[in-house]
Amino acid sequence: MTKKSQTILIVEDEKPLIRALCDKFRHEGFNVLEARNGAEGLEVALREHPDLILLDIIMPVMDGVSMFKKLREDEWGKSVPVIMLTNLIYNEKIAEAIMQGSHEYLVKSDFKLEDVVAKVRERLAMPHN
Amino acid sequence: MKIVNLLLLLVSALLALVIINGGIIYYFNNQMTSDSRVVNYAGIIRGATQRVIKLELAGDYSQADELIAELDQIISGLKNGDKNLNLPQASGDKFIAVINEVSDTWITLKQTLYQTRQDSDSRSRLVEESEDYFYLTNQAVGVAEEFSRNKVTNLKTVIIVSSIISLGIISAMWVVIRRKIFKPLINLAEILPKIAGGDLSQRLKVESNDEFGILASLFNITATKLQQSYEKIKEKTGELSVKVGELQKFQLAVENANEHVIITDADGNILYVNPAAERITGYSRRESIGARPSLWGNLMTKEFYANLWRIIRDEKKVFTGEITNRRKSGELYQAIVNISPILGAGGEVKFFVGLERDVTLERNIDKAKTEFVSLASHQLRTPLSAINWYTEMLLAGDAGKINAVQKRYLEEVYQGGQRMVGLVNVFLNVSRIELGTFVIEPEPVNLQEAAQIALKELRLIIREKKIKVTATYDAKLPSILLDPKLINIIFQNLLSNAVKYTPAEGAVSLEVSQDEKNAIIRVSDTGCGIPRNQQAKIFSKLFRADNAASQETEGTGLGLYIVKAIIDRLGGSIRFESEQDKGTTFFVTLPLAGMAKKEGIKTLE
Known part of the structure; x- marks a missing residue:
């Protein structure tokens, strides 16, 4: 595994949360990119090709699910690891769709930051499928 | 005496009077006639005798003989009675004496007459004798007349007496009739009209x-x-x-009631609706009568209506439940419905009385409240996450090394944050249960594993309080189709309650077993127990028993409410036995058949 620092894209509209996540991951040695909504996130992702995306669901302009679907249509995008961050699952169908393509979903308020970091590291350590 | 008899008596008396008086009069009449005849013939004797003498003196003996014969007959008749002449036998001593003298004298006279026929010298004797004779005959007449007059006087007296008596009797009869017949009749005639008139x-x-x-x-x-x-x-x-x-x-009362009241026959055909019902359902009286309540209903499941009919018609009991109906305008509304069967004398159902209370407004208010709680709780999550994460980073030293005091303070902050997260989750669960928006995703669940996970989470506090925990599991217990998150909530709640409310060095035991239909979970502790007078409310929202609240300030009173709601939804049951200061045991049954999937919007946390 290369020792170059890995890049994570965090897509989250809530300021305090994105700040905390960015602070933590930077502290952990990651290169962190930010986006405040799905459209911005999609654009940054396709441009910068991060190693992993942390994706919030409820966002203005374009929500996480739509961005995720669009992402998966992209040549590169269809295999990038995505971890959904959310406070709840809004309805089953979305959950199902997410389950098909996303790799994990975490309930923000129930998880410690270090758990999120651990999940990210775990995911990055896995081979891409 | 009977009136009939009285009347007979009266009639008889009248008849008797009539007969007697009639008899008297008849007798009187007879006597008069007879007497007058006697007088008459007595008179005739004198005349005839004179004529005889004349004829004798004239020498007409044949005519004289005829007349003599007649006289014989008459005198004999006067003396002895004669049918042909209608003369009675002589009566009255005086008259008898006179007649006898007349008869004797007549015989003598006759002899003299015959003698005269032969001897004209006897003519002087004849005249003498005939003078005596005529004197006698006069006497006879006189006597006869006197006798007759006496008789008349007597008879008159008799008649007068008889008349007086008759009058007396008649008067008496009259009095009796008046008293016995007229008076009652008059009384009747007086009283009957009054009665007929209504008195x-x-x-x-x-x-x-x-x-x-x-x-x-x-x-x-x-x-x-x-x-x-x-x-x-x-x-x-x-x-x-x-x-x-x-x-x-x-x-x-019914007409003016605020609640919808309808009456149907035993088949459910509507007989009556009150104005409130018209208002609530939107259907007028005319539209409703003859129709069925399905006019504004029929929105619930078949099972709901089958159950309803079973209770009111087969079990003949009162049905209470919540129902969704549709007004004529199409608007849906929530109502609490109460249907009572009315039984006849033989115990058969004759009518149903249905009451509905439109609770749409209340429900909407409740819903709004719950949605508010849900929204508010949801909004709290983001700042909570921020607080917790930054506190976590500080504690991890990401912002620089911290000293022991700082660490302690930060840990307090972190714990406060964690507790808030827990509370927010509870509030969200409650609101989802109430709104019915939570999702159930069944998968095969091993109860033993679920229990052990819940126990692991309580490891710390169990160790701190030195609680002795015994757990027994039926090895043959199959996996059951359940939602693991919901099962976790059940175990987590019951076990944490047991541990929380049991003092240090107490005991908590967990047993998972089964019978033919259900899995049975038993959680018991040696804790402070639930006071008897508060046991009924233990499953209600926000209720905490006094001894629990005073012992342990943490606790929302929502845990058991959520547990019970989940168990109800899973088709199981929950009950408990508890004695204050001794301990509590909870029994939960869950059907081995498991749970159907429920589509919803949100999971429970």
């Missing part, structure tokens, strides 16, 4: 033991009975009026 208190006088008396008694009895009947009718009418008044009260 039922009048009674006839019963003064005799005869037919009128009986009639009067019977009549009085009838009048009394009539009076009693009338009183009874008045009473009953009075009662009926009261009842009608009361019924009108009820009718008014």
Whole structure:
């Protein structure tokens, strides 16, 4: 595994949360990119090709699910690891769709930051499928 | 005496009077006739005898003989009676004596006459004798007349006496008739019109033991009975009026009630709707009567209606439940419905009375409240996450090394944050349960594993309080189709309660077993127990028993409410036994058949 620092894209509209996540991951040695909504996130992702995306669901302009679907249509995008961050699952169908393509979903308020970091590291350590 | 007999007596008496008086008069008449005939013939004797003598002196002996023969007959007849002449035998001593003398004298005279025929010298004797004879005949006539006059006087007396007696008898009869017949009749004539006129208190006088008396008694009895009947009718009418008044009260109450009231027959056809029902359902009285409640209903599941009918028709019990109906306008509304069967004398259902209370507004308010809680709780999550994460980073030293005091303070902050997260989760769960928006995702769940996960989470506090935990599991327990998150909530809640409310060094035991239909979970502790007078409320929202609240400040009173709601939804049951200061045991049953998937919007946390 290369020792170059890995890049994570965090897509989250809530300021305090994105700040905390960015602070933590930077502290952990990651290169962190930010986006405040799905459209911005999609654009940054396709441009910068991060190693992993942390994706919030409820966002203005374009929500996480739509961005995720669009992402998966992209040549590169269809295999990038995505971890959904959310406070709840809004309805089953979305959950199902997410389950098909996303790799994990975490309930923000129930998880410690270090758990999120651990999940990210775990995911990055896995081979891409 | 019976009137019949009296009348017979009267008639007989009258007849007797008539006969007697008639008899008297007839006798009188006879006597008069006879007497006058006697007088008459007595008179004739003198005339005839004179003629005889004339004829004798004239020498007409043949005619004289004829006349003599006649005289013989007459005199004999006067003396002894003669049928042909209609003369009675002589009666009265005086008359008999006279007639005898006349008869004797006549014989002598006859002899003299015959002698005269032969001897004309006897003519002087003849004249002498005939003078005596004529004197006698005069006497005879006189006597006869006197006798007759006496008789008349006697008879007159008799007649007068008889008349007086007859009058007396008739008067007596009259008095009797008046008293025995007229008086009762007059009494009747007086009293009956009054009774007929409506005065039922009048009674006839019963003064005799005869037919009128009986009639009067019977009549009085009838009048009394009539009076009693009338009183009874008045009473009953009075009662009926009261009842009608009361019924009108009820009718008014129903008509004016705020709640929807309908009455149907035993088949569910509507017989009556009150104005409130018209207002709530939107269907007028005319549209409703004859139709069925499905006019505004029929929105619930088949099972709901099958159950409803089973309870009210087969079990003949009252059904209470919540129902969603549709108004005529199409608008849906929530109602609490209460249907009672009305049974007839034989226990068969005759009517149903249905009450509905439109609770849409209340429900909407509840829903709004719950949605508010949900929204508010949801909004709290983001700042909570921020607090927790930054506190976590500080504690991890990401912002620089911290000293022991800083660490302690930060840990307090972190714990506060964690507790808030827990509370927010609880509030969100409650609101999802109430809104019915939570999702159930069944998968095969091993109860033993689920229990052990919950126990692991309580490891710390168990160790701190030195609680002795025993857990037994039925090895043969199969996996059950359940939602693991929901099962976790159940175990987590019951076990944490047991541990929380048991003092240090107490004991908590967990047993998971099964019977033919259900899995059985038993959680018992040696804790402070639930006071008897608060046991009924233990599953209600936000309820905490006094001894629990005073011992342990943490606790929302929502845990058991959520547990019970979940268990109800899973088709299981929960109950408990508890004694204050001794301990509590909870029993949960869950059907081995598992749970159906439920589509919803949100999971429970």
